[in-house]
Amino acid sequence: MRVDARRQVGAMPETSEEAVRTAEVETYDDELMEQAHRAAAAWLRSLPERAIPPRMGVDDVADALGRALPETGEPADEVIARLAEQTEPGLIAIGSPRFYGWVIGGTQPVALAADWLVSAWDQNAGLRLITPGAAAVEEIAGEWILDLLGLPSGSDVGFATGATMAQFACLAAARDEVLRRAGWDVEQEGLAGGPRIRWIAGEERHGTMDLAARYAGLGAPTVVASDEQGRIDVDALAAELAAGTGPVIVALQAGNIHSGAFDPFAEACRAAHEAGAWVHVDGAFGLWAAASPRLRHLTAGLADADSWSTDAHKTLSVPYDCGIAIVRDVAAMRRALSMHASYLQATTVGADPHEKVAELSRRARGIPTWAVLRHLGREGLAGLIDRLAGSAKIIADGLRELPGVEVLNEVVFTQVCIALEDDAATEALSTALWEDGEVLAMTSRWHDRAVVRFSVSNWGTDAAQARRTVDAVARVLGELRAGA
Ligand SMILES: *Cc1c(COP(=O)(O)O)cnc(C)c1O
Numbered sequence: 001m002r003v004d005a006r007r008q009v010g011a012m013p014e015t016s017e018e019a020v021r022t023a024e025v026e027t028y029d030d031e032l033m034e035q036a037h038r039a040a041a042a043w044l045r046s047l048p049e050r051a052i053p054p055r056m057g058v059d060d061v062a063d064a065l066g067r068a069l070p071e072t073g074e075p076a077d078e079v080i081a082r083l084a085e086q087t088e089p090g091l092i093a094i095g096s097p098r099f100y101g102w103v104i105g106g107t108q109p110v111a112l113a114a115d116w117l118v119s120a121w122d123q124n125a126g127l128r129l130i131t132p133g134a135a136a137v138e139e140i141a142g143e144w145i146l147d148l149l150g151l152p153s154g155s156d157v158g159f160a161t162g163a164t165m166a167q168f169a170c171l172a173a174a175r176d177e178v179l180r181r182a183g184w185d186v187e188q189e190g191l192a193g194g195p196r197i198r199w200i201a202g203e204e205r206h207g208t209m210d211l212a213a214r215y216a217g218l219g220a221p222t223v224v225a226s227d228e229q230g231r232i233d234v235d236a237l238a239a240e241l242a243a244g245t246g247p248v249i250v251a252l253q254a255g256n257i258h259s260g261a262f263d264p265f266a267e268a269c270r271a272a273h274e275a276g277a278w279v280h281v282d283g284a285f286g287l288w289a290a291a292s293p294r295l296r297h298l299t300a301g302l303a304d305a306d307s308w309s310t311d312a313h314k315t316l317s318v319p320y321d322c323g324i325a326i327v328r329d330v331a332a333m334r335r336a337l338s339m340h341a342s343y344l345q346a347t348t349v350g351a352d353p354h355e356k357v358a359e360l361s362r363r364a365r366g367i368p369t370w371a372v373l374r375h376l377g378r379e380g381l382a383g384l385i386d387r388l389a390g391s392a393k394i395i396a397d398g399l400r401e402l403p404g405v406e407v408l409n410e411v412v413f414t415q416v417c418i419a420l421e422d423d424a425a426t427e428a429l430s431t432a433l434w435e436d437g438e439v440l441a442m443t444s445r446w447h448d449r450a451v452v453r454f455s456v457s458n459w460g461t462d463a464a465q466a467r468r469t470v471d472a473v474a475r476v477l478g479e480l481r482a483g484a
Contacts, residue, residue, distance in 0.1 A: 039084035051437030061090035097460035114371035125364035126354035138366035158356025163284035166309035166325035167212035178247035202232030230256035241275035255286020260413030266301025398470030423450035
C-alpha cells in the first residue's frame, strides 16, 4: 500500500517556491564587518583609561536592548549597532592593565586577530581529515606547549573551554586508568559497583578541582593539610596514601590563587607514585612559570606528574575561551574521551582533536594560542611571565609601605594578598576601589581573614602600570582614612 506522506500527521507542509528562493547568499558584508570592527576598536582603545567596573546592571542593559522577541527581523547593521551601544555600559574592562580582580587575562592583538579568523573560517575542528588546516595549527601549538612547559613529548594535548573542563578531561583519563589497573572496566561497567576511587588534594586546592571531580563521578576529595602558603603537606599526603588501599588519584596545584604558591611536585609525585596513584596538576595559571628560566625553579618536579591542566585565556592572553588538557598516557586519554561512529571520518594517525576533550563539535580554539606563541617565541613568553611576576612584586612592595597595609603572602609569582587592620577596613578598601574604578581588585577570605587579592595576569601590566596601581590604592586608601 502506498502512503501519501502529505496526509500523515505532522507531515511537512508544502513550501512555497518563493520562500526557498529568497535565502541571502551574500557571504561577506564589508560595511557590517567594518561597523563591528569600529566598535571593537573603540572598545579596545578605551581600555587603558576607562573606569574598570560596569556602569549598568543586567536589568538595565536588558531593558535598553529591548526584551520583546521581534516578530519581524531587524537589519543586520541595526542589530550590531544595538548590540554595541546598549551592551557597552554593562561591560567590565577585563582587558584593563589594572584589572586584578581574578586571574583573568586580557587579549593580545595577535590572538584577537587569529580568533577573528577562527570565527570566519568556522571549522568544526574535531576531525583531522576534515579540517586539516586547523588540526595542523593546533598540533604544532600542542608540541610547543609541551616543549615550553618541559612536559613529556608525545603527551596528548587537548584544547578545552577552560581549565575546569581541561581538569575534567584529565580526571576522566585518570579515573578510567586507575580503575583499569584495579581490574574494573569503567567504559563498560560505569562507576556504580566498581572500586571506590580515593582522590586526595590539599586544603587549598582550587574549587574547580572538586567540580571537575564531580563531573567525573568521583565525589568529594580526601583533604590533607596545606602549609601557611597553601602548599600541600607532603608528610600528610604520604600518611593519607598509606592509610587506604585501592585506586587513588592525587591532585596537586601550580599557583595558589591567594599566594601564588606551588606544591612541592617532586616529593609529592614520589610519594603518590609509590602508592600507585595517578597525579594530576591544576596549573591554570601557574603552569606557565615553567616557561620562564627565572621562575622555572618553582615548578621543579612538575614533569613527574601524569596529567596537567592549564588555561590559555589567562596567562597567554587569548580571548575566551581556551583551556589545555595534557595527559602523558595517550591510551588512557583516548579510552576515556574518544568515540567512533561510521559517519565520522576518523584519522589513522595520532588522535582526532575531539578525542582529547569532552566536546565533539568544537571551535578551533587552539589557533589563537598558536598565534601568541608564534608571536612571542620562547623568549617573548618568558618575558611575559617575568613581567607579570615582576609587576606583582612592585605592587606588593609598594602596598606594603602604605599605612596599615599588610602583605599576607610570600610573593613568589603573580598573586598579592593584602589585608588592613580588620576585616571591615579591608572590605571597605575593596568597595572604595570598585567605586573609584582606576584599579580593580577583589575581596576574598584567606586563613580566616578578609583579604584584597591582586592577581596580575594581564599582558599589559608592566612596571609603570604597577606603580600607577600603587599610587591609585594609596589615593583611595587616603580618601577612605580621611573620611572615616
Ligand atoms: C581559573 C582557575 C581554574 C578554572 O579555570 P577556568 O578556565 O575558569 O575553567 C582552575 N584552577 C585555578 C588555579 C584557576 O586559577
